[in-house]
Amino acid sequence: MPVVYVENIGDWEGKEVTLRGWVYNRRSSGKLQFILLRDGTGVIQCVAFKGNFPPEEFALLDALGQESSLEIHGVVRTDSRSPGGFELDIRRFRVIQAADNYPITPKEHGTSFLMENRHLWLRSSRQHAILKIRHEVIRACRDYFDDRGFTLVDTPIFTPNACEGTTTLFETGYFDQTAYLTQSGQLYNEATAAAFGKVYCFGPTFRAEKSKTRRHLMEFWMVEPEVAFATLEETMDLAEGLVCFILERVLARRRAQLEILERDIGALVRVAGPFPRLSYDEAVKVLQASGSAIEWGGDLGGGDETVLSERYDSPVMVHRYPAAVKAFYMQPDPERAEVALCVDVLAPEGYGEIIGGGARIHDHDLLLGRLAEHALSPEPFGWYLDLRKYGAVPHAGFGMGIERVVAWICHLTHLRETIAFPRTLYRIYP
RNA sequence: UCCUCAGUAGCUCAAUGGUAGAGCAUUCGGCUGUUAACCGAAGGGUUGUAGGUUCGAGUCCUACCUGAGGAGCCA
Numbered sequence: 022m023p024v025v026y027v028e029n030i031g032d033w034e035g036k037e038v039t040l041r042g043w044v045y046n047r048r049s050s051g052k053l054q055f056i057l058l059r060d061g062t063g064v065i066q067c068v069a070f071k072g073n074f075p076p077e078e079f080a081l082l083d084a085l086g087q088e089s090s091l092e093i094h095g096v097v098r099t100d101s102r103s104p105g106g107f108e109l110d111i112r113r114f115r116v117i118q119a120a121d122n123y124p125i126t127p128k129e130h131g132t133s134f135l136m137e138n139r140h141l142w143l144r145s146s147r148q149h150a151i152l153k154i155r156h157e158v159i160r161a162c163r164d165y166f167d168d169r170g171f172t173l174v175d176t177p178i179f180t181p182n183a184c185e186g187t188t189t190l191f192e193t194g195y196f197d198q199t200a201y202l203t204q205s206g207q208l209y210n211e212a213t214a215a216a217f218g219k220v221y222c223f224g225p226t227f228r229a230e231k232s233k234t235r236r237h238l239m240e241f242w243m244v245e246p247e248v249a250f251a252t253l254e255e256t257m258d259l260a261e262g263l264v265c266f267i268l269e270r271v272l273a274r275r276r277a278q279l280e281i282l283e284r285d286i287g288a289l290v291r292v293a294g295p296f297p298r299l300s301y302d303e304a305v306k307v308l309q310a311s312g313s314a315i316e317w318g319g320d321l322g323g324g325d326e327t328v329l330s331e332r333y334d335s336p337v338m339v340h341r342y343p344a345a346v347k348a349f350y351m352q353p354d355p356e357r358a359e360v361a362l363c364v365d366v367l368a369p370e371g372y373g374e375i376i377g378g379g380a381r382i383h384d385h386d387l388l389l390g391r392l393a394e395h396a397l398s399p400e401p402f403g404w405y406l407d408l409r410k411y412g413a414v415p416h417a418g419f420g421m422g423i424e425r426v427v428a429w430i431c432h433l434t435h436l437r438e439t440i441a442f443p444r445t446l447y448r449i450y451p
Numbered sequence: 452u453c454c455u456c457a458g459u460a461g462c463u464c465a466a467u468g469g470u471a472g473a474g475c476a477u478u479c480g481g482c483u484g485u486u487a488a489c490c491g492a493a494g495g496g497u498u499g500u501a502g503g504u505u506c507g508a509g510u511c512c513u514a515c516c517u518g519a520g521g522a523g524c525c526a
């Protein structure tokens with residue numbers, strides 16, 4: 022007898038099949054048992070009639086708690102009363118493990134309780150839908166770069182020094198040395214870009230900032246492309262293409278999950294290139310006109326990002342920030358040395374920054390000077406400076422935060438639902 | 452780090468300073484088509500912790516603990 026998955030159940034109409042999964046919910050009506058079986062690909066209602074089973078066997082079904090695991094053999098049939106259009110008429114079954122007192126009931130729960138039970142919460146339909154979309158986003162990122170001749174070269178997670186010197190890093194022991202968990206693969210990407218031309222890395226990133234907001238996780242995933250010879254404008258095109266590609270993929274393949282989340286799909290369909298491109302100068306004027314206290318030279322605050330991103334249907338690209346508020350490696354604009362050739366992409370609907378990137382300094386002495394200005398010792402950057410001595414070329418890239426993109430696409434209020442086991446400021450369990 | 456709010460049954464929440472309750476979950480009983488099924492019954496509590504005010508505190512006060520929301524910082 023074929024073992025099948027719920028997502029393919031329509032191919033087996035009228036046939037006897039085996040399903041394996043977990044009890045999502047159970048209802049009984051005297052001589053009938055309705056078991057909603059969940060198998061990771063979908064949920065199907067399975068029906069057992071008392072008269073078809075020995076009494077002691079039927080009693081087993083009556084005692085099944087939520088999330089008990091079992092194997093069911095039965096006949097697939099169409100039924101208009103079933104949400105999925107199909108039902109399974111149970112002929113035989115085997116309880117693999119009978120579960121009692123599953124903590125998450127089909128009623129409402131608070132966030133704190135659900136986070137404490139995150140390992141179980143993942144089984145609920147909403148969390149399942151979000152993580153399926155996350156997977157689609159990640160797959161789209163890989164396909165986008167792979168299809169364009171990029172090479173995936175992953176960068177290390179243990180790093181010997183505080184790369185950018187800006188954010189607080191997690192410190193850890195490394196035998197008799199101190200190591201830090203990476204905050205970005207970008208510096209290493211610059212080395213691999215000089216070896217492969219077009220590269221990207223895709224891994225976890227760690228920030229020990231004591232940020233307690235819906236937009237922050239201590240551990241999050243970034244995809245970071247880096248392209249030798251690329252200009253800022255080419256990088257902006259690459260970022261815009263990536264975002265459009267991800268949306269097309271999710272709309273084409275994960276519409277059912279968006280509907281489970283009751284996402285306004287129209288807002289995603291309206292996203293189209295070319296994205297509005299605003300210089301920092303223009304952005305400041307727009308913000309000042311709308312009442313922001315921002316002055317030229319300051320970085321955009323969270324509220325500023327929200328105001329800007331709510332003005333457009335598509336993500337907005339803000340470029341050429343003051344060099345002083347950006348990292349040491351940012352290439353200054355040859356026309357105006359006080360601004361950097363960088364770009365932030367702000368997602369619409371108030372979601373704020375999803376991408377940050379720009380052109381990197383490729384002149385050795387300029388970079389050395391910037392290190393000094395940022396009070397960074399040049400010794401740990403020996404290898405990084407080498408890249409400016411042996412065939413330096415202009416190059417650029419960006420980093421995109423996966424969780425923020427998923428939160429925007431799913432229209433979530435908090436980043437913690439976009440990753441299976443979020444690491445937040447005051448929670449590292451489970 | 453700062454500000455605000457909240458901790459009562461396994462969960463979600465009630466309870467004017469005066470006997471601590473409901474729904475869901477659990478257990479038992481009923482029902483051949485249920486859709487967060489329904490109907491009946493039962494069990495379930497050191498009201499976050501420690502002090503204090505009061506004849507009397509879940510309720511008021513103080514400290515602490517835990518969590519949530521926001522700010523700053525950041526992607």
